């Protein structure tokens with residue numbers, strides 16, 4: 095068996111980050127190595143753990159876009175996935191410009207979130 | 218008599234006042250140059266028609282033209298200010314004086330009607346008076362409140378419900394049989410409620426509304442909400458300057474309502490939004506190529522449907538008007554005008 099895919103989760107809403115971490119952790123082949131509550135923490139933990147995938151809230155203190163840029167700089171191998179309550183084009187563009195290729199809307203079924211994280215890890 | 222023909226000449230050629238006569242039953246029997254200029258019809262087109270053609274459909278339905286003649290008969294004259302209709306369907310704010318004309322024996326010969334177009338004057342006056350200030354304040358306050366509610370619902374309620382949904386799905390994977398089915402149903406319920414709340418926040422605070430300019434905001438709204446689903450749009454305008462903020466909000470909100478209707482009801486392929494500076498205000502058309510109204514829209518609003526009523530109320534509160542038309546098969550048009558006069562900061 096190959097090594098599990100390591101994931102970092104960052105969201106300022108505790109309910110969301112806890113359940114997201116649990117959902118991903120419950121999946122075979124995925125392991126959550128770090129959980130952050132804001133952009134600064136996300137960047138630091140990414141540098142420390144070098145996760146395969148970082149799932150970032152777009153509207154968290156410090157800004158999801160800033161966190162995405164920092165993570166790409168400090169841990170270039172990490173793939174960044176946005177997980178946002180906002181699907182408007184401004185938010186999506188902002189993340190795209192920060193190098194995010196996968197944009198997930200909060201409210202998607204867990205199975206879709208898991209599938210997107212797996213795709214990001216291999217892509 | 219030379220005096221009389223001079224007088225006739227005067228009446229015929231005055232362009233600042235519409236001066237014309239009605240027969241005792243209200244049919245138009247004469248029409249001067251001012252009437253043609255203000256109302257758009259030539260004498261040939263309008264003489265012989267009943268003068269209710271000059272009133273908005275809602276006023277006609279409410280019996281206003283007939284009532285005005287009754288008052289003029291009873292009291293000799295009637296003065297009124299209100300919206301009247303031009304040939305092209307646009308409206309103007311009219312000061313109207315109707316005088317009953319009687320012969321030597323006191324028999325009613327007909328009515329004289331003198332009408333002035335006060336649209337621009339009223340727009341300027343209302344922008345500058347206390348009412349205009351209050352309106353601007355109210356429109357702004359309402360927007361702020363809507364935005365706050367939308368953000369609260371979005372950032373708090375929806376996020377919590379999304380987390381609950383995710384947890385229910387997780388729980389469902391650990392259960393079996395009827396328990397799993399029950400939890401899955403619970404998740405579907407939460408999911409549907411999240412969808413409804415999203416629609417609510419979207420209506421309360423639509424994309425584009427925070428843009429710095431009206432045209433930019435409408436473009437963003439159209440890009441995001443209207444294009445796609447096989448619907449294309451065109452936005453044209455000749456606005457030289459940005460309207461005052463409260464006017465922009467009023468225009469945006471009416472367009473939003475009209476465009477929501479196009480998406481929801483019209484089964485249209487294309488929608489056109491046109492903004493034009495006119496008479497100290499902005500004249501707007503939202504026109505689709507869908508199947509049009511099934512019943513005469515604006516006069517008999519159906520219970521439980523608020524869009525058309527809200528559009529009209531918004532326009533009227535702002536001191537303007539809004540008209541809706543569209544026969545089956547011809548697409549629908551929402552047309553409105555609102556004053557746009559900068560107050561300048563005191």
Ligand SMILES: Nc1ncnc2c1ncn2[C@@H]1O[C@H](COP(=O)(O)OP(=O)(O)OP(=O)(O)O)[C@@H](O)[C@H]1O
Nearest residue numbers: 478479482483507509510521522523524525526549
């Ligand atoms: N562009 C259009 N094309 C065809 N029919 C329309 C159009 N706009 C409105 N209608 C018809 O007019 C009715 C009234 O519209 P209105 O906006 O008042 O209510 P609604 O859209 O049904 O509900 P609400 O706006 O309160 O959510 C609609 O139900 C629809 O039948």
Ligand SMILES: [Mg+2]
Nearest residue numbers: 477478524525
């Ligand atoms: Mg509607």
